[in-house]
Amino acid sequence: MQLQTPEGYHPLDEAGVKAFVAALPSMSQRLGGEPTAWSVGEVGDGNLNLVFLVDGPDGSCCVKQSLPYVRLVGPDWPMPLERAFFEHECMVDHGRHVGRLIPEVYHYDPEMFAIVMEKLSPHIIMRQGMINGVVYPKFASDIAEYCAQTLFKTSTLYLPAEEVKQRVAVFAGNTELCRITEDLIFTDPYRQNERNRWTSPQLDPVKAAFEADSELKLAISRLKLKFMGSTEALLHGDLHTGSVMLTPDDTRIIDPEFAFYGPRGFDLGAVIGNLLINYFAQDGHAAEGRPSETPRAEYQAWVLETVEAFWTGFRARFIEFWEAEGTGDGYPHDLFADEAGRSALAEERERFMDVLLHDALGFAGAKMIRRILGLAHNIDLEWIEDPDIRAKCERKCLSLARELVLETGSFNDITAVTRRAREVAAAAG
Amino acid sequence: MQLQTPEGYHPLDEAGVKAFVAALPSMSQRLGGEPTAWSVGEVGDGNLNLVFLVDGPDGSCCVKQSLPYVRLVGPDWPMPLERAFFEHECMVDHGRHVGRLIPEVYHYDPEMFAIVMEKLSPHIIMRQGMINGVVYPKFASDIAEYCAQTLFKTSTLYLPAEEVKQRVAVFAGNTELCRITEDLIFTDPYRQNERNRWTSPQLDPVKAAFEADSELKLAISRLKLKFMGSTEALLHGDLHTGSVMLTPDDTRIIDPEFAFYGPRGFDLGAVIGNLLINYFAQDGHAAEGRPSETPRAEYQAWVLETVEAFWTGFRARFIEFWEAEGTGDGYPHDLFADEAGRSALAEERERFMDVLLHDALGFAGAKMIRRILGLAHNIDLEWIEDPDIRAKCERKCLSLARELVLETGSFNDITAVTRRAREVAAAAG
Structure with a gap:
């Protein structure tokens, strides 16, 4: 089954995540060094999304991206990319009140349906x-x-x-x-x-x-x-x-x-x-x-x-x-x-x-x-x-x-x- | 107090209502004859809006238009024009089910915030x-x-x-x-x-x-x-x-x-x-x-x-x-x-x-x-x-x-x- 996705969206892979993060000046600065020195791992163990952890010499981040289907099931169970939008909206609304009880949000990309946020470790x-x-x-x-x-x-x-x-x-x-x-x-x-x-x-x-x-x-x-x-x-x-x-x-x-x-x-x-x-x-x-x-x-x-x-x-x-x-x-x-x-x-x-x-x-x-x-x-x-x-x-x-x-x-x-x-x-x- | 209204909007008067209705082919046909032969009366006795009744040789209609303020009070109590939008939306949603228990809707003009509907008589x-x-x-x-x-x-x-x-x-x-x-x-x-x-x-x-x-x-x-x-x-x-x-x-x-x-x-x-x-x-x-x-x-x-x-x-x-x-x-x-x-x-x-x-x-x-x-x-x-x-x-x-x-x-x-x-x-x- 081929799913239509909006222009500008593609699922990230480990190389793609590096490029995506490197294009964000504030993130580049946070991670430090050259992207070639960064390590990336995909750790999404949930049922729905891609989750990458990116580590640089000075800092780290987590990139969570929607897939157009339920990851656990595959393209046979389509699922709207917009869930990343709602997750980000909620983190912003809740974040005003709960401070460090949620991860810090660094960036949201509405075309890629990806949230860049604090990497939690050793949680x-x-x-x-x-x-x-x-x-x-x-x-x-x-x-x-x-x-x-x-x-x-x-x-x-x-x-x-x-x-x-x-x-x-x-x-x-x-x-x-x-x-x-x-x-x-x-x-x-x-x-x-x-x-x-x-x-x-x-x-x-x-x-x-x-x-x-x-x-x-x-x-x-x-x-x-x-x-x-x-x-x-x-x-x-x-x-x-x-x-x-x-x-x-x-x-x-x-x-x-x-x-x-x-x-x-x-x-x-x-x-x-x-x-x-x-x-x-x-x-x-x-x-x-x-x-x-x-x-x-x-x-x-x-x-x-x-x-x-x-x-x-x-x-x-x-x-x-x-x-x-x-x-x-x-x-x-x-x-x-x-x-x-x-x-x-x-x-x-x-x-x-x-x-x-x-x-x-x-x-x-x-x-x-x-x-x-x-x-x-x-x-x-x-x-x-x-x-x-x-x-x-x-x-x-x-x-x-x-x-x-x-x-x-x-x-x-x-x-x-x-x-x-x-x-x-x-x-x- | 001067209220900002969106481009394309102006409050209708009796002459303006004739021109507005005449520009709608289906309404012209419904009323019949030339607009010069139509009679218009403003009858809004509510607190909020302009209401015009238009009678032609063959038929009639009612035009209800939002004012940007509460009519009863004047421009000191601003009120969003969009209430006409919600009224029309509701008439369409309810209309699917209640038939002739509401007036028939003929037309909605989103720029003028005006609903053209059935004139009720002798109600x-x-x-x-x-x-x-x-x-x-x-x-x-x-x-x-x-x-x-x-x-x-x-x-x-x-x-x-x-x-x-x-x-x-x-x-x-x-x-x-x-x-x-x-x-x-x-x-x-x-x-x-x-x-x-x-x-x-x-x-x-x-x-x-x-x-x-x-x-x-x-x-x-x-x-x-x-x-x-x-x-x-x-x-x-x-x-x-x-x-x-x-x-x-x-x-x-x-x-x-x-x-x-x-x-x-x-x-x-x-x-x-x-x-x-x-x-x-x-x-x-x-x-x-x-x-x-x-x-x-x-x-x-x-x-x-x-x-x-x-x-x-x-x-x-x-x-x-x-x-x-x-x-x-x-x-x-x-x-x-x-x-x-x-x-x-x-x-x-x-x-x-x-x-x-x-x-x-x-x-x-x-x-x-x-x-x-x-x-x-x-x-x-x-x-x-x-x-x-x-x-x-x-x-x-x-x-x-x-x-x-x-x-x-x-x-x-x-x-x-x-x-x-x-x-x-x-x-x-």
């Missing part, structure tokens, strides 16, 4: 670290800060409605990537579709039960409607532990190519859901004797503490911003300026966060299910080699996920979630 | 008819049909998510008119602002009480957040009885210049709220002995029947569409194709409509309050000359409105609303 993808039992003590507060900053400061709680509408219009163009989410998360896992994969035959009965579970399908469809019909804040859109690169001291959020204006709970749920997937996977890695930097049981405790610390930290920080910088069109400041108003608004903020937790838990459940019964799986579970052991972990994960989606309202705070996770993990399965 | 503005006690037997079912068609068929219950996003992006540009709603409906009436007007001194205590009512201000702010952050369907955006032109046999919805993607309840609430305003105004017209085609008490009964018939008809029709044409991305058809799924989805539709009624009632209350304590009032109440009599009607209207906003959840069906309206009207006041 690794968080998911890999978690499989190896690496504790990241700063992660909870960093991701809480990232979420609070982005989900507050791109919304009408902080901005005039006009600015939000202008950005909603821009990101409404990222339709194809939203479509992936709509199909792969909210639809396919609950029906028969050739793209679905699951541990078979072990999970065949669960898959069949989910397809027949009308109440679950209604609850998932309500979440999908919220995903498609809310413009609360500019979301990262794919905020799992594979979109985090870190060291124990430094956390960076990458890859916001799914960015769009949507419901805050979707990003928050992605964080919670992916931590919980790892929690349930730990027993599998323990059973297979995979080495761990931290004893597996201890690590599981840390994962749940991280879930709690993330939500608690996010909630506190979001409320802090709202109190200090609630200058947007939502809950207009001057309606609540008197003593009674301030007090009423303070209570409202708590209620608001309670509702947001429920949103987040529903989306967390949806994210957990799609990684076990849908197309795209996580290595947290995939790297458990024995299908019986893996299926046991997955069954428990699905069990909690189903409760999160269906009985969202029964979880009154985040400790109710972690407590239930412990109970489900401890049950015979 | 009058519904609000005037209602003040005169004119019964419109077809209105309830016509407006129910209009709302069901537009609020279903522009949404993801009917359309692919991509199409909705594309339209969301277009209408996100209508920021200034959304801003008017955000300020004049959801904010100003609850604070001190020089734009507010109310029957003074009679309503001074009520106005002060509303400004101090923190719970009410929270509830209004929640509605505002929903207004700014939902993209459920393409709304008319200003669906009061002044946006309806009709005869007893024919109903037309006009003036969707406030069109945007927002929460369905906002349009539905506009209909309900404006009918209720007229209901409470009737006692005032009766007290002043204003002549009525229908005895006032009988007319009031008809108004409440119309509220009920509107909601009941809308609800039934919306569900019908959903059952027969629920082909969009919301609640995907093939997730609910089996017996159990069909039955579960049928129940979900009922729940969905219950939630939508609550949304509508909240917005109805907000619409009622802004017409009594905010900038723009309705002639339903304004034409009651005696301020004591008017204030008595307005107090009752505000009392029900406050309940609709604050105790939305206590109204389980539309008859609970009309029953409560009767009780409030009957109370000493």
